[in-house]
Amino acid sequence: xxxxxxxxxxxxxxxxxxxxxxxxxxxxxxxxxxxxxxxxxxxxxxxxxxxxxxxxxxxxxxxxxxxxxxxxxxxxxxxxxxxxxxxxxxxxxxxxxxxxxxxxxxxxxxxxxxxxxxxxxxxxxxxxxxxxxxxxxxxxxxxxxxxxxxxxxxxxxxxxxxxxxxxxxxxxxxxxxxxxxxxxxxxxxxxxxxxxxxxxxxxxxxxxxxxxxxxxxxxxxxxxxxxxxxxxxxxxxxxxxxxxxxxxxxxxxxxxxxxxxxxxxxxxxxxxxxxxxxxxxxxxxxxxxxxxxxxxxxxxxxxxxxxxxxxxxxxxxxxxxxxxxxxxxxxxxxxxxxxxxxxxxxxxxxxxxxxxxxxxxxxxxxxxxxxxxxxxxxxxxxxxxxxxxxxxxxxxxxxxxxxxxxxxxx
Ligand code: ZN
Ligand code: ZN
Numbered sequence: 001x002x003x004x005x006x007x008x009x010x011x012x013x014x015x016x017x018x019x020x021x022x023x024x025x026x027x028x029x030x031x032x033x034x035x036x037x038x039x040x041x042x043x044x045x046x047x048x049x050x051x052x053x054x055x056x057x058x059x060x061x062x063x064x065x066x067x068x069x070x071x072x073x074x075x076x077x078x079x080x081x082x083x084x085x086x087x088x089x090x091x092x093x094x095x096x097x098x099x100x101x102x103x104x105x106x107x108x109x110x111x112x113x114x115x116x117x118x119x120x121x122x123x124x125x126x127x128x129x130x131x132x133x134x135x136x137x138x139x140x141x142x143x144x145x146x147x148x149x150x151x152x153x154x155x156x157x158x159x160x161x162x163x164x165x166x167x168x169x170x171x172x173x174x175x176x177x178x179x180x181x182x183x184x185x186x187x188x189x190x191x192x193x194x195x196x197x198x199x200x201x202x203x204x205x206x207x208x209x210x211x212x213x214x215x216x217x218x219x220x221x222x223x224x225x226x227x228x229x230x231x232x233x234x235x236x237x238x239x240x241x242x243x244x245x246x247x248x249x250x251x252x253x254x255x256x257x258x259x260x261x262x263x264x265x266x267x268x269x270x271x272x273x274x275x276x277x278x279x280x281x282x283x284x285x286x287x288x289x290x291x292x293x294x295x296x297x298x299x300x301x302x303x304x305x306x307x308x309x310x311x312x313x314x315x316x317x318x319x320x321x322x323x324x325x326x327x328x329x330x331x332x333x334x335x336x337x338x339x340x341x342x343x344x345x346x347x348x349x350x351x352x353x354x355x356x357x358x359x360x361x362x363x364x365x366x367x368x369x370x371x372x373x374x375x376x377x378x379x380x381x382x383x384x385x386x387x388x389x390x391x392x393x394x395x396x397x398x399x400x401x402x403x404x405x406x407x408x409x410x
Contacts, residue, residue: 001168005177009145010040012175012183013099015048017143017243022049023094027086029056030101037147041099051094056085060108060151064274067112067120075120078127086131090140097141097242105151106334109274117273118303125376136378137353137360138234141242146171146337155334174326174338175247187243194231197319198251200410201229204400206392208259209317211344213385215265216281221317221346222259224371226357229253234354249326249341252318254355256371258287260314264346268332268339268382269296276334277301280381288312289348304348310375315351320344322386322406336380344384344403349375 020026026045030038035057042053067075089096109117125132135142148167156170157163172178176186211219232248235241261284269278279295282305289312294301305312320343326333327342351372353359359367364374390403401409 009177011044013145014044018097018099019242020045020050020097023051025052025089026050027054027098032059034103072116076123100144102146103149106271145246198229198231205395207395209392212389214387217265219262219264222256224254224256227253249324250318250320254351254372255317257313257373260284260287264383267385270381307377313373314346315373316347318345340380343382345380345382347380349377
């Protein structure tokens, strides 16, 4: 591993991804295996004036042991300090920001009781709902970056001795981290391109968009009232900018939760609760999934959709061309952070309040009245194919071509 590139990546993740301010505390969520990288990130945060850095270490192998052996009531009993370990910082002077370092084994819970996992996950989501508000509404700067863990690398490059090194190279490439290049200015150019697309879509004032593809996808997605298209960067109420996802290739908005009709086929396997769902399709009526099928782990897809009423509706629709560098890499990452940036996607569950005008200061009721979905989950699933055609219908009834053969028309 090239130490210089590693340091560059950590500095980029902190300084541009999270952008901690003087006097803020930065929380880092990271597995014990990746502590070496978390330390580099902590160093970068102190350099730019963070008051403190707090490590929240996780451990995949222990998480599996616990999921296997602890009874479900124990797993559902999420103690109040877990929420307080976030809110104590969020509510304190100077405030908080958070960096999630992702290196998880995509199949960490493979073969375990799906029902138990679903209940434990749901309880944790419920317990942390007050903290999730901070990130969903961009009240704090937050960012997710990935580094290879051994199990993950082995899933992406099975049986290859240098799997981890290969995954590092792939991550650096799609994250625009290159020897001798200025990562930050490469990203500025990339973000400017995404923002131009976002502005163009907002000018069109669309009412709905329609996806069609040879795999059988025929889906109309009505958009939320006063929706806005967004790209890449987030901004807190204080005006601090951050990049929630590294990498990012998408332009996205809020669908209307009750105005989605038709059938859509998944085009990439998708990791949920430590297992892989593959070869799936769902059918919507009045925004609700009324029928679904998956070749692999259909039951797990059912658990996801049954989390709550909102999990049967969608909260995000995102456009990503087939020429995205992540798709062009030809690598299936088995990680939503990457794979969602390789294809157009929709998300089962909650919408981002920031994808309707003024949404970040609205109540749940106000958001629902505009059609923004609410749920404990937000799960991106990939639906874009190489032959995807997307057309938009404007508020004054005109039809506009957006995508042809998987690529932007404009
Ligand atoms: Zn997305
Ligand atoms: Zn999403």
